[in-house]
Amino acid sequence: MDLANILRDAARAEALPRFRRLDASMVHVKTEAIDLVTEADVATENVIKARIADWMPDALFVGEESVAADPALLTALATADLAVVVDPIDGTANYAAGLPLFATMASVVSKGETVAGIIYDPMGDDWFIAEKGAGAFLRRPDGEAVKLKVADALPLDQMVGTSSVAYMPAESRVEVLTNFAKVRMVANYRVAGHEYRAFASGHTQFVCFNKLMPWDHLAGTLISQEAGAYAARLDGHPYLPSHVSGGLLVTPDKASWDLLRREVFTF
Template sequence: MMAIIDVPALATILRDAAKAEILPRFRRLDAGMVRQKSEAIDLVTEADVASERAIAAAVADAMPEALFVGEEGVAADPGLLERLAAAELAIVVDPIDGTANFAAGLPLFAVMAAVVHRGETVAGIIYDPMGDDWVMAEKGAGAWMRRPDGTDERLNAAAAVPLEQMIGSVSIAYLPQDTKAAVLGNLAKVRLAANYRVAGHDYRLFAAGHTHFVMFNKLMPWDHLGGTLIAQEAGAHVARLDGSPYQPHHLTGGLLLAPDPDSWALLRHEVFTV
């Protein structure tokens, strides 16, 4: 695929922001640095705001033609989401994915970015500040783990296994109450289901072949655009719960990832049909 932007340079921007604005505040937040947004599990910290500000400034310098869509920016200006669908080029950023973990002092969070070109996700990056490495993909070029020394490791989704052997990540927080109860009951059919409260690490684990499925219901672009592309480039099957392709403008419809179409259909029928 012809390069639209310098993806390694964008990866470095995420790392620089994490080192300057996120890690110095980790386990050093006082009550005045954390506030609740929609509910107790939906938080924003001083680090989120500072990280997004730093990333936005660096992106503006490097890619002035790109629309910048950040989670905190959309909170202040929801109209940014409407502009994303029509943008020639957009950079979509989650300055801290897993803010609740970060605020609780749990070392499981990420910084994520996706590149959207004419309504299509063409690159995705998930940076782990604690491990100091990236999982990234460009459309048509595979999914890779990249370390700061420049070494790369190609990622491949897990091979298909029977339903009772499947291990996966399931986010149930935004399911309707009756649906939640049904899904929780159906999960008894798989070997193990967990939730890490950080989509970035759900995607990293899945793309590296450590889990067999991932399910989300709430679809905000900064949470899923990069991760779904990485999963697809690792060889996985990704679709909304109605079977349709996931696109950058989708905010509803749920999302299910599996090693292949047959595994996806099995999970949809046995676990996530409600």
Template structure:
């Protein structure tokens, strides 16, 4: 809860006051037109970093904007005894467009393993979180805690899930989109944090991503696993904090994962 409150305090101090108040000078394109950074991303990460540095000075801090400034920082994650990985505003494109669907996320990594994850929703003012081996929980600032679990298995034709095709190889994108008719619905919220929250809370049957930056996925994968899901890269190997490629599929169970991998996400 200490880390959860750090995320909440930073988002409320830096992200929310700027929401729907950005002008063009406060938004910058990074690698492409759909990869943005705002003044709020930077300020929120700085606030989180300052608080974590004071609270856990021994921890390596790996933030999305910190890595943008110093790419070598990402390479230190695999060997760190203790690290905190942060996405100050997940869903920056939504945030910049004034859409109230974004999140602030953090994961704790110890010796190459994710041991805790938190996804904070600044608009709903609550967290979904997990510690390894302790289940997944929805927690509110008043202390209320509700355990969450993934949905029951469904036939493929009835499955609803989220998938990001924007970072798939162009030749694979058409195949995956064609295969999408085999399930009931595939959507994309442009914010991994809320896609993981929706999945882990039992409202969808799968999530799939191709681009694997640790701040986008470490918290969500651990929370999903603690809620009962099966998660792996598309080659079937476990997803680890230092992985940045290989695709990622998370489903309500192993059988669903196998079926989706074979029939839909064939790239």
């Protein structure tokens, strides 16, 4: 729980006090209007980085805002013996808009493999936590732990899931949006952490993404797999920390994955 408590302490010290108190000077566009960074993102990451430097001094720190300043960190992740990957505020657009749906996430990568993942919800004050081979759990500050399990598979027309076409190839967006009519419902929360939380706790049948920055997906994918999910890139190969493109589809089982890939995510 050391890493979990680091995330909680940082979010409570830096993100929550600034929530709904940002002015225009504290919010900046990074690459486009839907890609934002706030004063709170930077401050929260700085606290996490300093705490991890004391706790795991030999680990490479790969934070979203650190990579924005030094892109070489992302390349180093693929060959690092030990790394901690952090998203200080996942769902920054929600956070900046005053919407109470954002998360603080971290994963531990050892020799190119994700071995631990945490998604902390500052508003709900609890964590989804997984260690490779040890299952996935909802953990609360009082010590209570609830084992996570993905939903049972459903027919295509009854599936509920989360996805976005924002980073899919432009020429495929209309086709994929049309294909969404084949399932019961598709939502997009603009925060990967909570989309993974909904999936890993059995409330949706799929999550799909195209852009694969490690701070957005390593923790959620491991948590989902430890809760019983099947996960693969859209070419059918395993998702690894070094991947930043190629799409990712996570479902309750391989049959659901094959069905959704064939009928819905056809790009």
